[in-house]
Amino acid sequence: MSDTKLNNLSKDLYNLMLNLHRKIFNHDEMMKNLPIPPSHVKVILYLKHNGDSSISEIAKNLLISKPNMTPIIDKLVSENMVNRYNDPNDRRILRIELTSKAHEFIKKQEEMIKNTLSEKISVLSSEDLEYLGHHVTGVIDILGKIK
Amino acid sequence: MSDTKLNNLSKDLYNLMLNLHRKIFNHDEMMKNLPIPPSHVKVILYLKHNGDSSISEIAKNLLISKPNMTPIIDKLVSENMVNRYNDPNDRRILRIELTSKAHEFIKKQEEMIKNTLSEKISVLSSEDLEYLGHHVTGVIDILGKIK
DNA sequence: TATTGTTATACTCTATAACTATA
DNA sequence: TATAGTTATAGAGTATAACAATA
Numbered sequence: 001m002s003d004t005k006l007n008n009l010s011k012d013l014y015n016l017m018l019n020l021h022r023k024i025f026n027h028d029e030m031m032k033n034l035p036i037p038p039s040h041v042k043v044i045l046y047l048k049h050n051g052d053s054s055i056s057e058i059a060k061n062l063l064i065s066k067p068n069m070t071p072i073i074d075k076l077v078s079e080n081m082v083n084r085y086n087d088p089n090d091r092r093i094l095r096i097e098l099t100s101k102a103h104e105f106i107k108k109q110e111e112m113i114k115n116t117l118s119e120k121i122s123v124l125s126s127e128d129l130e131y132l133g134h135h136v137t138g139v140i141d142i143l144g145k146i147k
Numbered sequence: 148m149s150d151t152k153l154n155n156l157s158k159d160l161y162n163l164m165l166n167l168h169r170k171i172f173n174h175d176e177m178m179k180n181l182p183i184p185p186s187h188v189k190v191i192l193y194l195k196h197n198g199d200s201s202i203s204e205i206a207k208n209l210l211i212s213k214p215n216m217t218p219i220i221d222k223l224v225s226e227n228m229v230n231r232y233n234d235p236n237d238r239r240i241l242r243i244e245l246t247s248k249a250h251e252f253i254k255k256q257e258e259m260i261k262n263t264l265s266e267k268i269s270v271l272s273s274e275d276l277e278y279l280g281h282h283v284t285g286v287i288d289i290l291g292k293i294k
Numbered sequence: 295t296a297t298t299g300t301t302a303t304a305c306t307c308t309a310t311a312a313c314t315a316t317a
Numbered sequence: 318t319a320t321a322g323t324t325a326t327a328g329a330g331t332a333t334a335a336c337a338a339t340a
Binding site for chain 1: 154156158167170171176179209260262265267275279280281285294
């Protein structure tokens with residue numbers, strides 16, 4: 001693959017991110033509408049996607065410094081969104097798991113986000129929606145091959 | 148267009164956002180690598196996209212509270228990234244414009260982001276890159292019809 | 295000696311109310 | 318009276334270094 005082709009594609013991907021952000025998925029707007037701070041959302045979504053994890057794992061992957069994990073997990077525990085439990089193999093490690101309340105929270109928020117998306121694209125013609133679906137699943141399929 | 152179709156498409160769009168974020172464009176990671184805080188980046192990019200703007204306009208559209216704009220603009224001025232000037236028609240209004248240094252900064256950052264994107268997709272086969280380009284421009288074209 | 299998680303602390307970012315100057 | 322921008326201030330989020338417990 002030629003370098004210019006790769007460069008053009010990365011330019012298109014950058015434009016795709018900007019367009020998605022501006023037209024249908026404003027990250028900041030979503031976060032402001034949530035009842036809990038962004039760092040809590042990140043931790044919950046991380047656990048949902050990666051399963052039970054140690055505090056260090058979460059911190060490393062979410063780029064949150066370890067000391068700041070303590071108050072975040074404290075609050076999530078007090079809100080009954082996660083539980084701490086000891087790792088049976090290494091007594092230094094605390095593992096974090098989602099509660100059923102957290103799973104319900106995620107489900108509800110995803111519904112809200114999907115409703116917002118539906119609204120934004122509902123102005124498109126039936127034909128455009130057809131094409132959009134085709135191209136979106138096309139991109140997802142290929143991204144699935146990375147990593 | 149049937150509601151179920153719209154729902155499926157919004158689900159796909161949600162998955163597209165998640166996949167883009169996880170596979171090739173980690174928002175937090177990008178921000179951490181920048182030499183200036185996120186709020187400054189947002190203001191600069193807003194001005195790049197929307198042209199000279201009043202402080203209230205910027206605050207409203209970026210969901211930053213007005214009082215917090217003062218120190219942000221102060222710092223950007225001291226870093227020689229923006230200038231303040233009076234609106235000729237309304238003496239209450241201060242308008243903000245980007246300096247040439249800011250334009251260069253944006254150009255450099257966009258280059259870095261595109262290089263990162265190139266690296267991430269360079270593992271794909273020539274054929275997959277071809278398809279990816281096709282679908283990405285397809286999505287961009289249709290998004291262009293919104294708003 | 296290295297790693298896990300915590301404490302302490304200072305710094306930045308943010309939200310709210312109250313102020314001034316212009317309209 | 319309403320709006321633009323500011324000041325003051327308290328709260329939330331973050332980064333860094335130093336520490337105790339465990340490996």
